Amino acid sequence: MAAPQFEVPKLSDTAYTDVPKVQEGSMGHIKAFVAGQGPQEFLGYPWQLGDDWKERALDRMGQVLKKYRSVRVFLDACVHCGACTDKCHYFLGTADPNNMPVARQELMRKVYRRYFTLPGKIAPWLVGAEDLTKETLDQWFNYYHQCSECRRCSVYCPYGIDTAEITMAGREILNYVGYGQKYSNEILGKVQKIGNNLGLPGPALEDTLAGLEEDIEMDTGVAVKMPLDVQGAEILFVTPSADFFSEPHVESLIGYAKVFHAAGASWTMSSHASEAGNFGLFNGNYETMRKVAMRIRDAALQLGVKRIIVGECGHAWRVAYAFWNTLTGIGYGGDDPFSVELQKQLDPRYKQPTHICEYTWDLIQKGxxxxxxxxxxxxxxxxxxxxxxxxxxxMGDEPGGQFTIPRNVIKSVVNNFHDMAPETIGESTFCCGGGGGVLTDDLMEVRVKGALPRMNAYNAVAQERGVNFLALICAICKAQFTKVVPYYGFDMSQVGGVHQLVSTAILLEQD
Amino acid sequence: MSALTAFYIGLYYVAAIILIGGLAYRVYEYATTPAPLNIPTTPAPTTLMGVRFRMFREVVFFESLFKSNKWIWIFGYLFHVGLALVLLRHIRYFQDPVWFWVEFLQPFGKYASLAMVAGLAGLWARRFLVDRVRYISTPSDHLILALLIAIGLSGMAMTFVAHTDIIALKAFALGLVTFDWQPLPADAPLLVHLFLVALLMIIFPISKLLHVPGVFFSPTRNQVDNPRERRRLAPWAAALEKNNG
Known part of the structure; x- marks a missing residue:
């Protein structure tokens, strides 16, 4: 760990993070790397600001307002009540007022008011409306990349205003004028050209999986397989590509394989769709998100699978669970030829898609x-x-199953489990600080400071309960915490996956 | 008819047209803008009935705000419930005979005005005292609070201090809705009160008061959590399927 160029926040004495006094401009110096020509052009965007950038930005804003009810309603409905102001982990960790959700929205709302509302056109000073300037655009780039689109603010807003929707709209407009973010946009190129975010080509993937099979057999004496591109397999398993080679991600991959093995399942991964993650979500571009997701539909049709299961990845599961049906027809209830084509192939006894925790928990319940x-x-x-x-x-049939099912899996495989403070888990959970396209070294200060609320909660259970393992179901959380916990004095080996725990405890029968 | 009466009659027709027409336009705009993706803030209800119940709790109890911040909730709730009772009390000016329950509510509505103004004062105090809220407050945030408090105080002045000619006022109000125009009593508190209320009606559809229709159209609150069972497709998104399969 290189010496940080910034002050790492101090852990508090309790599980909770004190609300800081506002420090204007404290994160004003942050700037993510800007995407260059290659990735921008691949995604169909310009790569530098043209003379007409302002017209283009306003034009795109107008289109977004017509396409997304969320943006339209959220820009109108805010009353500046302040309920969200102390809810964002980035504000709690940085004290920069532009990291308060309402202020982050306001960066766009002031432009919306100026150009799209009557009072803002007549009396901008009265309603906080402002012209769109290069300074504002720079602020957008800065602060829309200090948002992980985690939606914690949307839980607490009396109107359900979701800052993630505003951040996504902001990034879409930025891209459209040629001001994209390097990290996310390069990844969106790789996943579409090669099949995964890491740019791991098919043969390399095959090698990696073969190596892992050998490792497991050496370790357990059981020939657990990691099948790739098996025509006619029953299950298509899609997982974030970090699972193929990052630590601790790969430990969970071994866990999934052991579960499939123990269940005697016919399963396969796909080299064409070797990525569950979908950074199209982060950029707020429906078309891109759809193109990335279509690779999974294509693989499912081509391999002829009956079910689709998704590995441990947070935003991937959101896209899979909430959007795949709409984007690609993976799900039920469609009556158009596009979705029926796939739905008649899928086995209606199972939820499509299924989360790996749902799958494992179901097997545990069946003994x-x-x-x-x-x-x-x-x-x-x-x-x-x-x-x-x-x-x-x-997950599962009941609201809140996404909280109980992973915990049920954990409690089935470990003896010592303690939850963190209630205001920091469940729907009130704090983001790891690296989600939503922020997981890049050029934003390390944002990531470390944004992790503060979670680190305080973790530190409290570590001190009081002796907790030494932070179980995760997200590739970004795993990568983020592995990098960030050392700043707060914890060892990175304390970070791992839920299926890593499953992998440790599972008993495999010798063939 | 005096010029004053004519002015207020004109003002109220204009204000009513702007309020109703403006809100209708906003509702139309919100309703016809597609919501292409399923984005309820989860855990969310899995049935339509469940969503209605969630929205009911949100609108009637301010559930999310309660989770969020008890002070804003207390002040906001005092204001809104106070305002609701005060508005119901005002129905008596527009009907003859007066409904039983409107009659029954009169004393409650009278004292609700105190709660309303107290709540507004609390909300306003936060705009000065809490540094985060001070940072996000715009001039219009202060002016809307000032406007609402002035409406409350001018109304309370007539209830608690110097009564206006209530018989004549009722005749004026009934005349407005029946197009049988009657003279307006020229009392200062009443003129101020009525003018500010008309102003509030006029700015409603172009200000943050749009949170009133907005909350019902908020996709994070009004969507059913059933995306694996139901495919939703916005018209512009369906067009993508035709273009490139």
């Missing part, structure tokens, strides 16, 4: 899986609800 919990006795575990799973999706 299919056997565990030796004591193998996890060196661990005292807590669970971090990933923001996109917690507030943008569900």
């Amino acid at each position: 299919v899986l056997k565990f030796d919990k004591s193998k996890n006795d060196h661990r005292v575990v807590t669970f971090h609800d990933s923001c996109n799973v917690a507030r943008g999706s569900r």
Whole structure:
């Protein structure tokens, strides 16, 4: 860990993070790397501001207002009550007032008012309306990349205003004028050209999986398979590509494979659709998000699978659960030829798509899986609800299943489990600080400071309950925490996946 | 008919047209703008009945605000409930005979005005005292609070201090709705009160008061959490399927 160029916040004495006094401009110096020509042109955007950038920006804003009710209503409905002002982890960690959700929205709302509302056209000074200037555009780029689109503010807003929708609209407009973010846009190029966010080509993936199979067999003496591109398999398994080689992600991949093995499932991964993540969500561009998701539909049709299961990834699960049906027809209830084509192939006995935790929990309830919990006795575990799973999706049949099912899985495989403080989990969960396209080294200060509320809650259970393992179901959370917990004095080995715990405890029968 | 009466009659017709027409236009705008993706803030109800119940709790109890901040909730709730009772009390000016329950509500509505103004004062105080709220407050945020408080105080002045000619006022109000125009009593508190109320009606459809229709159209609150069972497709999104399959 290189010495930080900024002051790392101090942990508090309790699980809670004190609300700081406003410090104007404290994060004004942040600027993510700007996307260059290649990724911008691939996505169909210009790569530098033209003379007409302002017209283009306002033009795009007008289109977004016509296409998205959310943006339209949210820009009108805010009363500046202040309920959201102390809810964002980035504000709590940085004290920059532009990281208060309402102020983040206001960066766009002031432009909306000026050009799209009567009072803003007549008396801009009265209603906080302002011209769109290059300074404002720079502020957008800065502060719309200090938002992880975690939706915590939307829980607390009396009108349900979701700042994520505003951030997405802001990024879409920025892209449209040629002011994109390098990290997200390069990834969106790789996933569409190669099939995953890491740019891992098919043969490399095949090698990696073969290597992992050998490792598992050496370790357990059981020939657990990691099938790729198996025509006619029953299950298509789609997981974030970080699972293929990052630590601790790969431990969960081994866990999934063991679960499928123990269940005797016919499953496969796909080299064409070797990525569950979908950064199209972060950019707020429906067309891009749809194109990325279509690879999974194509793979499902081509391989002839009956079910689709998704690995541990927060935003991927939101896109899969909430959007795949609309974007690609993976789901039920469609009556158009496009969706019927796929739906008649899928097995109606199962939820489409299914989360790996739903799948594992179902097998546990049926008594299919056997565990030796004591193998996890060196661990005292807590669970971090990933923001996109917690507030943008569900598992199982009941509202809140996204909270109970992963915990049920954990409690089935470990003896020592303690939840963090109630105001920091469930629907109130704090983002890891690296979601929504922020997981890049050029935003390290934002990431470290944004992790503060979660680190305070984790520190409290670590001190009081001896917790030493932060269980996750998100590839971004895993990568973020692995990098960030050392800044707060924790070892990165305390970070891992839920299926890593499953992998440790599961008992496999020798063939 | 005096010029004063004529002015107020004209003002109220204009204000009513702007309020009703403006709100109708906004509602039309919100209703016809597609919501292309399923984005309820979860955990969310999985049935339409559940969503109605969620919206009911949101609108009647300010559930999310209660979770969020008890002070804003207390002041906001005092104001809104006070205002609701005061408005119901005002129905008596527009009907003859007066409905039983409107009659029954009179004393409650009278004292609700105190709650209303107290709530507004609390909300206004926060705009000065809490640094985060001070940072986000615009001139119009202060002016709307000033406007509402002035409406409340001028009304209370007539209830608690110097009564106006209520018989004549009722005749004026009934005359407005029946187009049988009657003279307006020229009392200062009444003229101020009526003028400010008309102003409030006029700015309603172009100000943050749009939170009133807005909350019902908020996709994070009014959508059913059933995306695996139901496919939703906005018209502009369906066009993408035709273009490139």
